[in-house]
Every structure is written in C-alpha cells, then in structure tokens.
Amino acid sequence: MSDQAHRDDIAKRIREVAEKFGGITAFAEKLGLPQPQLSQYTTGRRLPGNKFRERLRSAGVDDFYVMYGTKEEIDKKFAVNVMDTLRNAHPEKVQMLDVIEKHGITSAEQLEWILEARRMILNEPKPEYKAKGKKK
Numbered sequence: 001m002s003d004q005a006h007r008d009d010i011a012k013r014i015r016e017v018a019e020k021f022g023g024i025t026a027f028a029e030k031l032g033l034p035q036p037q038l039s040q041y042t043t044g045r046r047l048p049g050n051k052f053r054e055r056l057r058s059a060g061v062d063d064f065y066v067m068y069g070t071k072e073e074i075d076k077k078f079a080v081n082v083m084d085t086l087r088n089a090h091p092e093k094v095q096m097l098d099v100i101e102k103h104g105i106t107s108a109e110q111l112e113w114i115l116e117a118r119r120m121i122l123n124e125p126k127p128e129y130k131a132k133g134k135k136k
Helices: 003-020 024-031 035-042 050-058 063-068 071-089 091-102 108-121
Strands: none
Touching: 003 024, 003 035, 003 063, 024 035, 024 050, 050 063, 071 091, 071 108
C-alpha cells in the first residue's frame, strides 16, 4: 500500500469518527485542536502523530482503529502482501497461488491453516522459529 493510500484510509476513518461527534468542527473542539489542523488529517495532507493519537484516546476513540482499521482489514492487507511476496519469490508457484485466491482465502489465519494442513498431509515437521539476537 502506498503512503498516500495509507493516509487516505486514515483520513476516511477520521472523518467517520468525526461524524459520530457531530462533524469536523465539533470533533476538533472535542480534541482541543484548531479545525484547520484536523482538516489536514481528514484530507490526508498530514499523517497523525503520537500527540494526535493521545487526543483520540482522551476523547474515547480507538486510535488503533483510526490508524490501521479493523482486524479484518489488517488481515486482508497482510494476506495480499504475503501473496504478492510469494508470487515474486516463487514464480513457479503462481498457479497454486491463483487457486488460493480463487477460493477466497484472504486472511492470515486461513493461509496459516492451509500451510498447517499441508504439513500434516505430507507428514512434515513443524518449522522451528528462532528468536533473533538470542545466543545459546
């Protein structure tokens, strides 16, 4: 996802939250911000920082949702990124990846389940992941 697309997604969610507070002006007042500053976030011209996120939390708004969306949206973006990475790294597996997408597998959990099922069918051992930076 491009930086501008990410800004646009955040701007859309801020506008959505602002409507629940009665509009941009009322929401800016609730956050203790000048309306023009909030408008920079709602138009995607500026990316909110930590101070803005603190103001959201103080107003009772889920700042994680504003910045990243719902768990389902995050899972879908993650799955798309995984699929794109796999396509680029393993062009010989494109047909298999097409089948996965054709069947509507779009979440990280679904991809993990498929990989686990494959390991079980092929009787492969579960991979061991080592934490970075730890020495034995």
